[in-house]
Amino acid sequence: MKTALVISPHADDAAAFCGATIAKFADDGWHIILVRVTDDRKDSVGLTVEQTIAKNTEELHAAVKILGVSEIVELGFETDMLADVPLGKLRERMVYLFRKFKPYAVFSFDPFGLYENNQDHVRVAQAVDEAYWIACFDKHYPEHFAEGLEPFSVCERWYFARQLSKVTHYEEVAATIERKIDAVCAHREMMKNTINQYQLQVKTWGKQVRWLQQSKDGDMKPLIGLFLQEQAKGLAQEACWDTEVKLAEAFRLERFGGLEELFQMMAEPLNESEPAPVRAELDHPQEEPTNEIEEAHIIPLDIKERIRIMGHHHLCAGAFDELLKMPVFRIGYASLVDHINPNPDLIVETVYGYGQFCYHCVYFSQDEGRCTSGWKNKLAKDYAVLEHLGLKPGSQTRLEDLQKMLAEKVSYQKLEDFCGPGGPGKCEFYALGVCQKSFAALREKYGIESK
Ligand SMILES: [Zn+2]
Structure with a gap:
């Protein structure tokens, strides 16, 4: 009661x-x-x-x-x-x-x-x-x-x-x-x-x-x-x-004031707690009418078939299924995530410089270089990741092939080096543990021994 x-x-x-x-x-x-x-x-x-x-x-x-x-x-x-x-x-x-x-x-x-x-x-x-x-x-x-x-x-x-x-x-x-x-x-x-x-x-x-x-x-x-x-x-x-x-x-x-939206996305029920009463205005706030013209500039028309991402984001592709579902990831990239369809035939195009995710990222800054959090310049990481995978700007890889490549070439230690808290390229999402799990699942899927 x-x-x-x-x-x-x-x-x-x-x-x-x-x-x-x-x-x-x-x-x-x-x-x-x-x-x-x-x-x-x-x-x-x-x-x-x-x-x-x-x-x-x-x-x-x-x-x-x-x-x-x-x-x-x-x-x-x-x-x-x-x-x-x-x-x-x-x-x-x-x-x-x-x-x-x-x-x-x-x-x-x-x-x-x-x-x-x-x-x-x-x-x-x-x-x-x-x-x-x-x-x-x-x-x-x-x-x-x-x-x-x-x-x-x-x-x-x-x-x-x-x-x-x-x-x-x-x-x-x-x-x-x-x-x-x-x-x-x-x-x-x-x-x-x-x-x-x-x-x-x-x-x-x-x-x-x-x-x-x-x-x-x-x-x-x-x-x-x-x-x-x-x-x-x-x-x-x-x-x-x-x-x-x-x-x-x-x-x-x-x-919750300005935190209402965040909590709506992330909150999960407590076990012994009575269900919360529904408050229509707060639970389903009126959505801002989308400006379709503006959105068309930001969301590429062929996004269902092809995504263009920078070097280090190729690592994220190994955990796409999980990451795209996660509330914290959606907060950063919601408008983009809603349009991406991570099916095996999705073409991943390697770009140099800002990728599509950057423009939607909460950490994006024109002034600060590439990112306002973690390390400032991710170019070094982009280069290191692409070299390790054998890809170049302009490469086009099917998502399934990319994921298999990640399973083969990116060991636990390598992923830790690229994204872990100790390395120069620490990632906010790595700490959540889903990437490690997703890479393990990929290795299992392709019969590659864990290393
Ligand atoms: Zn009175």
């Missing part, structure tokens, strides 16, 4: 900003913990502080029941005074909660949200956003470790706001919007206070809205329901959905 921590500065924030999504997660079997940061002691009209705390707490319990929240954690800070609480103190509480409850996802106000005039919201957003990475460190708040807690990192951050500066995810919530409305209405005292604020403003304007008074005195659901429905419909429209059947809540959903 996955856990979500919903950090709500005030009792009603969770329901109002992400209530329908929380209800959906709860329905999907998530364990939802709501963290109320303040005591809401001032959020009422005409009640004493004690009455206000009691009423708002009671109504919070009713609201979370509707949403399917399993647990409430009270931090008890004085409401509307978080601006006076040191940010570091608030952050420590968040780090503690992350380490204690180990949530897969955290819901919170976005520290980069727009038009936020509530400092409790601002401070909580800042504390959560910083706690997210500090919780991973092993030297922050050692008193937590003395309690038996460990460094921990949340996987997903679901940020909401009055207005997000950037929406990255729309959650479809038609099935749970009714529960969101009911949960918000359950915070009757806080809603009365919200309506009261509008009434005061409209009064200053010199007017009145009778529906506000009627809602405050009686049933709030028509007013709140209309507002929340329209809001959800507006967001569904932004997502380009059919608003007759779909409604949305919006988030800035953050996971």
